[in-house]
Amino acid sequence: MSLNILNHQHHRPLPVGFYERDPxxxxxxxxxxxxxxxxxxxxxxxxxxxxxxxxxxxxxxxHACRGMTPRNAIMFGRAGMAYVYLNYGVHCLLNxxxxxxxxxxxxxxxxxxxxxxxxxxxxxxxxxxxVDLTSGPGxxxxxxxxxxxxxxxxxxxxxxxxxxxxxxxxxxxxKASPRIGISKGEDMLLRxxxxxxxxxxx
DNA sequence: TGTGTGATAGTCT
DNA sequence: GACTATCACACAT
Numbered sequence: 342m343s344l345n346i347l348n349h350q351h352h353r354p355l356p357v358g359f360y361e362r363d364p365x366x367x368x369x370x371x372x373x374x375x376x377x378x379x380x381x382x383x384x385x386x387x388x389x390x391x392x393x394x395x396x397x398x399x400x401x402x403x404h405a406c407r408g409m410t411p412r413n414a415i416m417f418g419r420a421g422m423a424y425v426y427l428n429y430g431v432h433c434l435l436n437x438x439x440x441x442x443x444x445x446x447x448x449x450x451x452x453x454x455x456x457x458x459x460x461x462x463x464x465x466x467x468x469x470x471x472v473d474l475t476s477g478p479g480x481x482x483x484x485x486x487x488x489x490x491x492x493x494x495x496x497x498x499x500x501x502x503x504x505x506x507x508x509x510x511x512x513x514x515x516k517a518s519p520r521i522g523i524s525k526g527e528d529m530l531l532r533x534x535x536x537x538x539x540x541x542x543x
Numbered sequence: 544t545g546t547g548t549g550a551t552a553g554t555c556t
Numbered sequence: 557g558a559c560t561a562t563c564a565c566a567c568a569t
Contacts, residue, residue, distance in 0.1 A: 393569060402569060412546065429568060430544025436569080449569055478569080523569060532569095546568085553561075 352377060352386075354504035357497045360420035364394035364439040364446040368533050371437075372515050375508040376453055378485040379501075385461050385485050387453030387475055388508060390538035393520045394531040395436070397445025401525035405445035416445040421497035425482070425489055432479025433488050437496055437505065451478045451521070451532070453485075454540045461486075477542040513537065 352375060360367055371392050378385040397405040397416065404413040404426075415424045416438055424436040424447050440446035453475040455462055462474050462484035475481040482488070487503065496504040514537060517530040521542070534541045 395569065404569075407547090410547070426569090427545065434569070447569090451569090520569065524567090544568100546566105548565090549563105550565100551561100551563080553559105555559080556557095 352506040352508075354497050354499055354501070354506055355421075357419070357421045360437060360439045360497070361441055362439060364396055364448050365531055367437075367439045367446075368392045368394040368448045368531070369515055371448060371450075371505065372533055372535050373508050373511060373513050375456065375506045376435075376450065376481075376485065377504050377506050378458075378487065379503075380461075380486050383458060383461055385458030386456040387462075387481065387485065388456050389450060389452075389505070390454050391450075391452035391532070391534040391541045393449040393451055393533075394439075395447050395449065400529075402520060402523040403445070403447075403526075405447075409445075413445070415493055416447050417443060421495060423491050423494040423496050423503055425487060425492040427489060428479065433482040433491075434478045435482050435487055435491070449478060450481065452476050452534070452538075452540050452542050453481045454538055455484070472539055476540045 371389050374389050376387045395403040405416045422438045428434050435450045436447040438447050465486050466483040475484050494503050513535045516536045518532045519527045520532045
């Protein structure tokens with residue numbers, strides 16, 4: 342099963358061009374795609390069911406709203422790179438950089454549905470109910486073993502230990518809502534989620 | 544708990 | 557005066 346996933350056409354990394362758009366467009370299109378994580382020869386896969394889009398200037402909730410800093414510089418860089426940062430000094434959060442170089446943008450991956458490698462996820466993040474495994478941005482990074490070392494990983498090449506792949510063409514209902522856990526810019530509908538999924542964060 | 548910001552102190556010229 | 561270093565604090569996709 343694991344190796345088939347890698348070989349399958351649908352599980353090659355999404356190309357740079359996919360990410361070279363505005364973050365809200367990329368965000369909508371990421372619902373239903375697969376996050377593929379390879380570590381120590383094992384493979385862990387989760388289907389994206391919730392994301393949030395972040396712009397640069399003009400988006401008060403974005404790390405990049407006040408221009409470039411050492412931490413957020415990657416948001417201005419090439420599309421398709423992973424932007425992983427530490428939140429509350431505790432959780433690592435996974436974003437993918439969008440847009441053309443020089444223009445800040447990113448999509449935060451907020452929730453996944455476990456697809457493959459579930460035993461590894463449970464080992465990384467022991468939980469009582471499996472719905473708690475990946476139903477939040479900090480949970481999913483823990484379950485997939487993603488940390489600061491994955492910052493700036495190129496997610497557009499198959500050699501990477503972390504990338505996003507096409508996924509299946511299931512029908513899904515994508516809904517938009519305000520983003521979660523922000524104190525500014527709540528009026529914008531930049532959170533997107535698969536309405537039917539139990540793994541969408543509360 | 545790390546980061547960014549603003550305040551303050553220190554240094555150069 | 558202008559620039560840089562250090563510090564303390566507020567707050568965090």
